Amino acid sequence: MGPGDLSAALAPLPRDTDARLLVGRETFDDAGVYALSEDLALVQTVDFFAPIVDDPYLFGQVAAANALSDVYAMGGEPMTAMSIVAFPTGKLPLHVLTEILRGGQDKVHEAGAVLVGGHSVVDDEVKFGLSVTGRVHPGRLLTNAGARVGDRLVLTKPIGTGVLATAAKRGDLDPALHREMVATMVALNAGASREAVALGGRCATDVTGFGLLGHASHVARASGVTLRLVATQVPLLGGARDAWVRGNRTGGAERNAAYLAPLVHWRNASVDEPLRALMIDPQTSGGLLVALPPSAAERYLRQVSGSVDVGEVLLPGAAAIVVD
Numbered sequence: 001m002g003p004g005d006l007s008a009a010l011a012p013l014p015r016d017t018d019a020r021l022l023v024g025r026e027t028f029d030d031a032g033v034y035a036l037s038e039d040l041a042l043v044q045t046v047d048f049f050a051p052i053v054d055d056p057y058l059f060g061q062v063a064a065a066n067a068l069s070d071v072y073a074m075g076g077e078p079m080t081a082m083s084i085v086a087f088p089t090g091k092l093p094l095h096v097l098t099e100i101l102r103g104g105q106d107k108v109h110e111a112g113a114v115l116v117g118g119h120s121v122v123d124d125e126v127k128f129g130l131s132v133t134g135r136v137h138p139g140r141l142l143t144n145a146g147a148r149v150g151d152r153l154v155l156t157k158p159i160g161t162g163v164l165a166t167a168a169k170r171g172d173l174d175p176a177l178h179r180e181m182v183a184t185m186v187a188l189n190a191g192a193s194r195e196a197v198a199l200g201g202r203c204a205t206d207v208t209g210f211g212l213l214g215h216a217s218h219v220a221r222a223s224g225v226t227l228r229l230v231a232t233q234v235p236l237l238g239g240a241r242d243a244w245v246r247g248n249r250t251g252g253a254e255r256n257a258a259y260l261a262p263l264v265h266w267r268n269a270s271v272d273e274p275l276r277a278l279m280i281d282p283q284t285s286g287g288l289l290v291a292l293p294p295s296a297a298e299r300y301l302r303q304v305s306g307s308v309d310v311g312e313v314l315l316p317g318a319a320a321i322v323v324d
């Protein structure tokens with residue numbers, strides 16, 4: 001669902017106020033965090049969706065990497081995972097499901113976690129994902145509320161998976177570009193998370209369904225700051241701009257656009273429409289957006305391959321996000 005509809009549906013419900021709930025739903029964080037003791041907290045998250053790539057084994061990997069990412073985005077270490085499956089039994093052969101689950105399990109193992117079970121339903125449309133539980137030291141959390149004025153903003157993966165996946169479904173994507181897109185989606189955010197924690201970072205989110213600017217806006221709101229992003233610095237996947245220009249659109253893009261319209265000040269008129277669209281486009285298994293003080297950010301950029309400085313944290317202004 002879009003962030004606007006989700007907020008509206010949740011608004012009438014009472015907040016959970018248990019003191020052990022360190023991070024609840026109010027800040028749109030990537031996962032909930034529940035303290036077990038002074039030095040140990042649970043990180044819990046769930047994510048599932050319909051296939052974004054045709055190959056069932058790769059789809060399983062992408063969905064699992066995407067779900068595990070929400071634990072990494074909190075600075076946590078995944079421990080256990082449970083599969084969530086919707087499958088059209090009788091219409092698709094069961095070996096397809098086996099390959100989806102194999103992809104998921106392989107990714108869970110790569111993350112150093114254990115698959116402990118799951119739940120399945122019969123449905124016309126295949127869906128797969130994980131519920132993941134991790135652990136974190138309560139003093140070393142990466143949250144949406146941790147950005148500080150003067151921090152640099154670093155993005156660890158290029159964007160563009162939404163329009164590229166749409167192009168692929170329409171048979172409108174070069175196989176080499178498709179492989180590149182899949183490679184970024186199956187890559188775990190483990191190293192990017194560990195390095196942010198090691199450098200004393202306090203703030204990260206992962207870039208998924210609400211798009212780069214949607215997730216950035218949640219950081220801005222939770223931290224009480226404005227984020228400045230430099231559009232030309234944002235790394236794009238090969239072919240993403242062209243795929244958008246050819247008319248490939250991601251489901252949910254318009255919802256993101258409507259939600260972000262009042263939150264984003266496009267200060268630089270020379271940022272063209274394709275780039276604006278890609279910055280709000282829904283992503284799958286995107287990178288981390290990390291806020292770090294300048295000296296830590298410099299080290300982070302050297303340590304985390306593929307990471308790029310995309311902006312900075314400013315005093316709160318009229319807009320949640322300023323794009324230059």
Ligand code: CO
Pocket residue numbers: 029030069070073205206207208
């Ligand atoms: Co997330």
Ligand code: CO
Pocket residue numbers: 030046047070208
């Ligand atoms: Co999520």
